[in-house]
Amino acid sequence: MRRWITWSTGFWVGLFAVTWLLSSYSFQLYKALDARWIVRFPKAYELPTESRISALLDWLVDSAHFVFFTFRDLTRAIAALIEIPYQFLRNLLIEGFQSGLGAEAVQIAPSLSWIAVIGVAVLIAHFARDLSLGALTGVCFLYLAVFGQWASAMVTMASVLIAVPIGAVGGLLLGIAAYRSPLFEKLLRPFLDLMQTVPVFAYLVPVLILFGFGPVAALVATVIYAMPPMVRVTIVALKAVPEEIKEAGRMVGCTRHQMMWKVLVPSASPALMVGVNQVIMLTLNMVIIASMIGAGGLGFDVLASLRRLDIGGGIEAGLAIVVMAIALDRVSQAFASRGVHEHRSGSYLKRHPWTSTSFAIIVGTLLLGQFIPAVQTYPKDLTITTGPFWTASIEWINVNFFDAFEAIKLVVLQGLLLPVKKFFTGIPWAWGIIATGLFAWKLAGWRMGLMAMLFMAFISASGLWGKTMVTIYLCGVSVFLASLIGIPLGIWAAERPRAGRVILGLMDTLQTLPSFVYLIPVVMLFRVGDFSAMIAVVLYALAPAVRYAAFGLREVPAHLIEAGRMAGCTPRQILFRIKLPLATPHLLLGLNQTIMLALSMLVITALVGTRDLGQEVYIALTKANAGQGIVAGLCVAFIAIIADRVVHAAADGQRRRLGL
Known part of the structure; x- marks a missing residue:
């Protein structure tokens, strides 16, 4: 067991270290070897998927015929x-x-x-x-x-x-x-x-x-x-x-x-x-x-x-x-x-x-x-x-707290967002494919590792590696912050029923708010950019982290908690040594849902200036370019599928280890 833990720790540390080195020095490596392909997939080898999809849709609409009618019919x-x-x-x-049309219409x-x-x-x-x-x-x-x-x-x-x-x-x-x-x-x-x-x-x-x-x-x-x-x-x-x-x-x-x-x-x-x-x-x-x-x-x-x-x-x-x-x-x-x-x-x-x-x-x-x-x-x-009340409220907040908001925005940008963005956008495409495959293989088996490599290879060959890395960076930071806020709130809701009713009621409200509604006050308070997108995504994706944490803690068998009390455990020890370990599968499923919601929201945050796959999809919509939109959408889908399969595999593995 100790040998397995040592090997596993070494694997993750090594994978992160190599990724960090390559992301930090990829530009210097590109200059030293005079090889642009290290950073960006060669243009000559990119897949013509976008044009093929657009051509297929044009054929369906304009040329596809059945016996007595066309596909358009x-x-x-x-x-x-x-x-x-x-x-x-x-x-x-x-x-x-x-009855009737236009000016001659009569209401019956x-x-x-x-x-x-x-x-x-x-x-x-x-x-x-x-x-x-x-x-x-x-x-x-x-x-x-x-x-x-x-x-x-x-x-x-x-x-x-x-x-x-x-x-x-x-x-x-x-x-x-x-x-x-x-x-x-x-x-x-x-x-x-x-x-x-x-x-x-x-x-x-x-x-x-x-x-x-x-x-x-x-x-x-x-x-x-x-x-x-x-x-x-x-x-x-x-x-x-x-x-x-x-x-x-x-x-x-x-x-x-x-x-x-x-x-x-x-x-x-x-x-x-x-x-x-x-x-x-x-x-x-x-x-x-x-x-x-x-x-x-x-x-x-x-x-x-x-x-x-x-x-x-x-x-x-x-x-x-x-x-x-x-x-x-x-x-x-x-x-x-x-x-x-x-x-x-x-x-x-x-x-x-x-x-x-x-x-x-x-x-x-x-x-x-x-x-x-x-x-x-x-x-x-x-x-x-x-309407006037909400407008006046946002204006009052802007007038009185503008400097404070700008200071918070600057600290988060310089201390968190920009370093993480630099890390992900610096990863060379070839190593990114290999690292994703190794990560998926370690957690979900060799089949998932191979599938993850194929998905990431498709993204690279579509010419969207850079935008994909920006998507992963924004999603990763947002999910991290949503989990950092949501899991403690879920623990509080599970441990304190009265507070739980308030917290879970607030989560109900957040889940019923349409995703676009988050953008309006966020843009008014923080302007456009990655920080505003991150705030909107965190608010939208927060609910699953809270709900699954609360549900997981409440599902811990009562006899195990009682055994802990009889063994002399304090409430803190019961929480951190019994409840949270046993609730880990639910926490991982909450993480999975948080990732899914974050990815779905990132496409909408393209309206506030993000330069990721969401922007690519939105540009395709404005240009009515079906091929461009579907290819970018498939890239987002592949990221979501990889995350879903890997997190589910991690949750299943944790259940087996706990004997659940």
Whole structure:
């Protein structure tokens, strides 16, 4: 054991020492040998991946023909199919139903009144759990009306009501197919990895080319982004159904179809609702990004405010998304934990009281709205705005604390960011490939080491080594700081239940805030640059570090803690010698999720001046260059996959060593 520890320590020290020497003296080595290829991959040998992908998409759109239609006809038909229910929901929620076009359009039916929407939302929440959840949901939707965000919120709601069913049902069907066929699951897993790790910006351009500019293209991109968790949850949930339940289904003579839809899916429904919850949250997280290719609503309001540097308007619209996310998150969680209720007998009203009440509210408000306009549309003179408050607050902070912020920024830049950036950007591409392979091989085996080397070789051959190193540097520093802050907070939350409720509540808020919302106050306080990007990434990626640390400590078996007390351990010794070692696998999984969120946020921080892969993806979006965006997105995905596999392998190894 001692020999293994000595050898392992020597391996890591040696790997770091060689990397540091090469990164520090790569320029001198290049000059001495007159070999530019040491630092930068030779231009003549770079892969033409970008041009090939762009050419493929051009061929699909312009030249690909099936028997009776073109590929463009197929995508446009899909877009038209999605647009029908989407437009119906927009009409139902906010625009009303019209006959005719343009100036000749005549309204034949109004939209649902704001009171009806709030009333139905309250009834759904009450049905899902209890009156308190109904009250919370009602307050959240009332906030949208009172603060003047109702119209935009209903456009966003229409998108959510289309994207979530498509993502949930599509994910369920793919998950069922993967459960039935292990081969299909193996083939599907790499695509799920790419869908979850390729930055959203990277596939906005292909979606835009294939489906055109508008809300339908935004919905397609949203479904691609939000579907993978549902697929993964479905596979895990179906595999977790107890064998006794399956055996009971076989004994009563269930066919394969009946076994799936009448036994397995109902038994796994609580876990499947967790997947639906994830689809909802990812859909809401996508609304701002989707507004770049034609989605309106709250996402467009936030994006427009960011472009105008309108602090108050951006924060106000962002908070409206948060409020909507809180309501939908709590309701979907309530449905996930809801038990089976008894079926009522008697008349229709007794058997379906919730549906009957909803119908009565809709009809009642529709009739009253014809005579009292305030019932149909929330009065504008009663709306409240917090925009000036947020703008004034940021201005006051800037005036009074500008020097302090600049001093902190300078210290962090000179003491942390710039040295780490110099280290990573100085690593020669050839050694970077080898070092990554050795690192992955040591933690996850030779197969992962080989895969990591191939991924890094692709990055080098794509001409993006320098930008990749900047991405790794920013992500590494941000993850380090998020873990440094998050793990102690998680320990505090686990050890002090009262503080835990506050801390975990704050993490709920941070997780529901759209990623773009972080950029507005950060840019106003710290200007653009790497420091602002780092602050935004740390805030966005902090929650998993806190949650997994708290969960891991709470999952430590009570009998082990009691054994420590009986052995005379102090509370400090119990924490550092029993709880934290046993919680290490959860801490590593929290690190994994922190890395994933940091990488996803880095693409968005390209808007504040970072020069990494995120900037490359964003430039591709502005130029509508699908090849450039997909190649840069694949580079980010490969970094994420390497990190995910290595950290998971480290967590599994730690579990085995602890006998868990």
